[in-house]
Amino acid sequence: MDLRDMPTLAGSAGRPPAPRRPRRTLAYVALAVTASLLLAGGVAMAVRPRQPHPALAAPATDLGRRIPLGTGFDSPWLVVQTAGCGYSNYAGGRRHPDRQTCRMILIVGNPGQAPLRLAEPFAELVDDRGESHRAVSDVPGPMPVVQPGERLVYTTVKYGMRKERRPARLEGRLVAGGPITRVML
């Protein structure tokens, strides 16, 4: 994979893809950025020696957090582990030049006593400009059912959108018959 096509993680600033640069220029830029970061870091350390915990300093996000799928303390839960974008997007068997695919890795636990079916269609992805995008399961066929006691880790939901957009949140039903839920990315 080319560095320019490297996927981006949710929550990063919504910027268009970087223009192509000659490798040497890129190296100079990297050197300058590194030097300025070191300098800025040193100043920051001098002014504020106790940095906040990285987990607390991060912007508000539901990534990595349990989203309860019921009302009780022992309800089934869902975690959006990663929301990675920048993957190639194909339409009609061809790579689309202006679009990207975002992949949401889901982990679902069902400690309850009844099977749990993920919603179909699954929650939509809302981008940083408020546009909604439909979910497509990574695996053809119906969304999986999580049996009592099971944990589902191999489910990925995909979304297609323009390359310059960034994922902002999931919005919709996560489980069949469940409430409309908003998951900040």
Add this chain to the structure above:
Amino acid sequence: MPAACVLLLSCVLTGSLAGPAPAGATGCLPELIVADPDAQAHSAPGQGALYSLLMDEDGPPRVRPQPVLTRLPAIPMGPIARADIDRDGCVDLVVGSPSLSAVPLVDSPDFGYSPEGDGYAQIVWGGEPEPGRFRPSTTLVPALAGLKGHFGWSVAASAGVVAVGAPYEDAPEAADSGAVYVFRLRGREVLGTPRRVTQDSPGVQGNGETGDLFGWSLALGSLGGDPARPDLAVGAPYETDDGAGRQETGVGTAQAGAVTVLRDVDAQATPRGEQFRLPSAGARFGYALASGAWEGSDWLAAGAPGVDTVRLFATPAGGELLPVRDIRGHGAYGFSLALTGGDLVIGAPYGVPPYGAAPGSGTVTVTSLDGDSVALTRGAGPRDRFGWAVAGAGAGWVLAGAPDRGTTGSVALVPMGGGETVWLAPGDGYVPQPPGLTARRRPHEISTAVDFGGSVG
């Protein structure tokens, strides 16, 4: 992270049922164990990661986090058990992985694994850890393959005995009624086949009914049987209180829960069972269990987070196990429990701390077993789920998991006597990321911490 840790360039963690054992045989280092059961490791989602928080002679909060490498993925759903099982002076671990299956390898004593959900448990033998190497381990599996009972959902250990719960194992015409397996060991050798106990076994009160989930939680201790033999407490939090005999669904007090104590569980004879109940609908009595000894008595704590209650039992030397008192709180109080010395640690991951309003931040309460001292309660940030898992860390410290704190989850070392809480999380400069790829890879391949602190021991 305290400045002292920065200066020392090495801070480490450790945890357990009654706090880490002191250094015993040569090479044994006291440690606490933290699991991230949902971590992406080696490019595989949900592969899980296990960490040791090694301590030096100064004890907590000075800990040195490092990964624990096990032959099979370690994905515990409940507490991690710690005891000197092989009596070599080093504390051993028992870690369940109920969502996977161990698959025997051809021409090898080792196991592979598959995502079938039969479950397995690993005894990770104590001793001097060798960085970058697998720790010596023994894999325990259910008697029959294909049961999908999620063997390893709960574990308990004492010298020469390991108990493993399979709460989703079916009985005839009773799905998810549950079972418990008791393994006897001599040194590191597993003796014979394990004893399988259900609510239909001789000597056990009650009946195996659909959805009881007998074996959800376990605790080994001296609970009124022969003092030379371990007794086993088994939680069945979804048991319906419906009287004797197998009943139709919908009869009785739903999901009241029950705790069954099996005396002398490692003896050849049929164990003597005694059942305890807390007859409140939805109590989930037995959701969490913890046992320990203190001042000549043996203690058992059983959580009923559905009604925010912890029932404390005690066994005076040579006496019967009797309820002593109920301790009440809020926010799924009793979701997790640990006994450490003369203190009971109670996790309530949906609780609100007494100061400020942080919905679902979770609390950890420490109260003395005799009830004389004032309870100490600590909260955390909004939706941290602080108190999801708790363990005694020794030397007056408690280890508490907050698996929803930030994107990675965190653990806190909490001083019981008051003082600054020390937080640790993957990516903080002290706790490494889960093993695997970390740089210049696609997001779905990068090692990702998700639920650090989801299980501790």
